[in-house]
Amino acid sequence: MAIVNVNGAQVHYEKTGSGPALVLVHGTGSAGAALNWGQTTPRFTPDHTVIAPDLSGTDATVDDGAPLTAEGLAAQVIAVIEDAADGPVDLLGFSMGSTVAATVTAQRPDLVRRLVLVAGWAHTDKDTYLRSLFTLWQDLGASNNPAAFGRAVAMTGFSRGFLNSIGPEAFETLVSNIPPTAGTLRHVDYDLRVDIRPMLPRIETPTLVIAGTQDITVPIEHCRALHAAIAGSSYAEVDAGHVMFFEQEDAFVKLVTDFIESPTTAGD
Numbered sequence: 001m002a003i004v005n006v007n008g009a010q011v012h013y014e015k016t017g018s019g020p021a022l023v024l025v026h027g028t029g030s031a032g033a034a035l036n037w038g039q040t041t042p043r044f045t046p047d048h049t050v051i052a053p054d055l056s057g058t059d060a061t062v063d064d065g066a067p068l069t070a071e072g073l074a075a076q077v078i079a080v081i082e083d084a085a086d087g088p089v090d091l092l093g094f095s096m097g098s099t100v101a102a103t104v105t106a107q108r109p110d111l112v113r114r115l116v117l118v119a120g121w122a123h124t125d126k127d128t129y130l131r132s133l134f135t136l137w138q139d140l141g142a143s144n145n146p147a148a149f150g151r152a153v154a155m156t157g158f159s160r161g162f163l164n165s166i167g168p169e170a171f172e173t174l175v176s177n178i179p180p181t182a183g184t185l186r187h188v189d190y191d192l193r194v195d196i197r198p199m200l201p202r203i204e205t206p207t208l209v210i211a212g213t214q215d216i217t218v219p220i221e222h223c224r225a226l227h228a229a230i231a232g233s234s235y236a237e238v239d240a241g242h243v244m245f246f247e248q249e250d251a252f253v254k255l256v257t258d259f260i261e262s263p264t265t266a267g268d
Helices: 033-037 070-084 096-107 128-141 146-157 160-175 182-193 220-229 249-261
Strands: 002-006 009-017 021-025 049-054 089-094 112-118 207-212 234-238
Touching: 002 070, 009 070, 021 033, 021 070, 021 096, 033 049, 049 070, 070 089, 070 096, 089 096, 096 112, 096 182, 112 249, 128 146, 128 182, 146 160, 207 220, 207 249, 220 234, 234 249
Parallel strands: 021 049, 021 089, 089 112, 112 207, 207 234
Antiparallel strands: 002 009, 009 049
């Protein structure tokens, strides 16, 4: 376990594997990197040094509890990169983490060799569906009914076909993965307020945007909008729900690996 101090926050990160550095930025949820990347990290570590920070709002990182911002979370990732890596890294952000990874790249292009944005979006305010979904999560989180919160998040996090394939018992395990802790609800509050549109035109780093065709947490149109807003970016789709690296791990790992290991990257 390693810790860096950033603006009063004690930010935890894990570093495993060997080879060029790949930084994985997690999405919403106080379990942080361990929940998002615990299953997938071993697929990358034979050829990459995987660095996985836990941002403010996770159980592992301690801060002052203030409302989260893209710039503040980006500062945490920047500090981890500077502490853990010897040079520019490949940076991958999932969902909430995609807004952070994009902000890091816009602010510090010298630290990012290639950028991958997975199931991401740029802003919430103009999308009634997205705003209502995150508000529902807030309401359920405040209702003292953790099972209802977890059930709602799990139902939108995965495709119907995947949920039916794993069966009721495995689904109930998913329900308990994201409890409505104070940290998780800080992430949801951030999700409701985030707007990184001013950052996107500043990104010149080779970028791959990956969307889930069955994503009902962040509908696919948001990934297409990210792709359109980042000049020269590449775009790919995985036939899966929001947490595509659980549903279609092989396809996800191949897309990421092919992109970060390719000698050149051409936009679509």
